[in-house]
Amino acid sequence: MMLKQRRLPAEERKIVIVRAAIDVFSESNYRVAKISDIAARAGVTDPMIYKFFDSKKALFVEVLTLTSRKTIEKFGIQNFITEDSLTNIENFRRVLKKMLLTYLSSMRKYRRELKIFYQAISEIDDPDIQQVIRGHYNNFASMIKPVFQQAVDKRILSGRLEPEMIAWDINGFMIQQNALFLADLYSERNADVLLTERMNSWFS
């Protein structure tokens, strides 16, 4: 068991602060969260926050950026869809569905990050924040598209729907399920059925 260290190297301290920020932001929201709460949660005093971040907003943007990166890594379609799974449409379909359901079921675990991400829409007029949000959705789509492109190239998919279109459909599906989840209106069954419908459309 590690006691709380009094002095930490900068790198580690920064991580501790970001983690605290995720906690505190998600427990209320960007505007309500107080720097002093974040500091307390991180076990430091307020000024330490400002050693690493120029402002509360800069910290929020960092949290957003990191969350975006982590989400996309975690989604990690490329880890699921191996060369192997692309040899055969049934394989591809099975693996894809498993992946999407896995993602959906991870919402519960990443509710905090999810909530912060949706908070950012309230601040969408801020250029820095807008950039992270748009970057995130674009990156998400960009990660998915080539997988479907490969499937088309390998003739296991008809190409009737452009890979880009499918990518944005997946993106959109996640957005809607996330939103419903945050409003406590998420239904696993609904999500499952609707996902199946969509897959039918992608794979027809």
Added chain:
Amino acid sequence: MMLKQRRLPAEERKIVIVRAAIDVFSESNYRVAKISDIAARAGVTDPMIYKFFDSKKALFVEVLTLTSRKTIEKFGIQNFITEDSLTNIENFRRVLKKMLLTYLSSMRKYRRELKIFYQAISEIDDPDIQQVIRGHYNNFASMIKPVFQQAVDKRILSGRLEPEMIAWDINGFMIQQNALFLADLYSERNADVLLTERMNSWFS
């Protein structure tokens, strides 16, 4: 020549305040917007706001409630889907698509209301606000469901997908397009193609 009216009947003045609130909230967000800006925009003094609303939050909730009501009225599926259009699947499909596209294209006009609605997600922990949000999505689905139920009853729809499921699919589709729209990532072509795909699934 129109002078600023000195005295307005209470009901009208309340409407003026709510309109001002929509303007001001949407120009920044619930936390940033100032009561004094809303009052100025409405042409009243700050304390007047408190004549009509107990608090800033109460005003926000009112705006939310009214916006929800208006959105649902405007969507007005019952106005589109007449008895007549339910006699024949092609009619139904055509009218439905027209309605959904109309709604999509109205996003531009109602961007202000849309933005406020998404702001509420930052405040989802507040019970009053959560209630409006959930109520809105539920009402939206409840409005759509019976139309499809009728279609099933009238045998112009197979009933393979439950009307409730379709209702939530439509609901979700709107949520995702709204979110993309607010992030300036809305693509009319994408929306159109993906909507067509979904309709195929509902009507198969």
Added chain:
Amino acid sequence: MMLKQRRLPAEERKIVIVRAAIDVFSESNYRVAKISDIAARAGVTDPMIYKFFDSKKALFVEVLTLTSRKTIEKFGIQNFITEDSLTNIENFRRVLKKMLLTYLSSMRKYRRELKIFYQAISEIDDPDIQQVIRGHYNNFASMIKPVFQQAVDKRILSGRLEPEMIAWDINGFMIQQNALFLADLYSERNADVLLTERMNSWFS
């Protein structure tokens, strides 16, 4: 005896605040003085200060401006030097000396204002503050000059030294005596002797 009024018309309240500011600024200095001290002294809360002044600096500039105006009014050379006193050099000289000595002896009474004025030199890089300071010295000189010009016109003064020059000499004399006074190095006798010397030079 007047009890401290709870509610005061804006005009009066502003005066109370400015007076409090003079007290508080002079008891320490512009940077050390706290808005909350000024507010407390004025018998109001901090936000009231901001109803009248945009910032602490704005309040300081107001104090400076008012002090300048008051000082110049109080010096009021035009009140001393009447048509009458300009008929004859001895009269003029006597009245002038009396006036200057009066001013010098008023330093004690106006120490607070004096101190604030010299504080401004620490802030001379601020354009607003610089403007007040320069304006003050220029106004001071501009007030004195025409009196000596009249004396020259009326031939009771030789004009060997330009009126403008004399004006700046008086101005400078006050500056030096003020500075010494603030450093507790003021000597009435010295001031008196040196003033006599200068008058000899002006009137020769």
Added chain:
Amino acid sequence: MMLKQRRLPAEERKIVIVRAAIDVFSESNYRVAKISDIAARAGVTDPMIYKFFDSKKALFVEVLTLTSRKTIEKFGIQNFITEDSLTNIENFRRVLKKMLLTYLSSMRKYRRELKIFYQAISEIDDPDIQQVIRGHYNNFASMIKPVFQQAVDKRILSGRLEPEMIAWDINGFMIQQNALFLADLYSERNADVLLTERMNSWFS
């Protein structure tokens, strides 16, 4: 090629810090200047400052003291007024005038130090600072007085005006010109004319 020196003898490092302090204080003022800026300018870390000075104020007082000493040395009346120049009033007068004009024209070069000195007036309530200021003016006068005393002793000056009085007149003249200079109201011509007038009074 000069690399930043890693280790400097303590005395030199102290000098470097004081120089940096003069720069930084004069660029804003005592209250606004930051220790970290001074440290950065001196090429040391913040805590190093505290190796040499107990506090920011102590550093300011040191700067003041050194500036006072340097100013007085630089004024160095004793360097100008040699035995030789005291044999004859014309010589004395010429040399004195040259010296005072030299001092005046050096204001431009020593603006930084001058500015810091006037900043101290804002802090005149601090006993340490008051002591330096008063000490400075007193030393200044004390340096000048004996020169005129000698002139009186040598009968090249009448003694009508006591040497002490003349000393304070010179002192005051410098104070006023410094103040006008800092307010950007310095006029070389005015200074020259007024100085001549005063010399007439001292030498009559």
Added chain:
DNA sequence: TATGAATGAGTATTCATTCAT
């Protein structure tokens, strides 16, 4: 010796809300 890490204490400014008139 030197410094990176850390903080105590402070403070100008903001704004929703109240209330006397």
Added chain:
DNA sequence: GATGAATGAATACTCATTCAT
């Protein structure tokens, strides 16, 4: 009924200074 006057309560951010290593 309407408002000008007033405030309680809050909070992001700063900086001189200390101390463990």
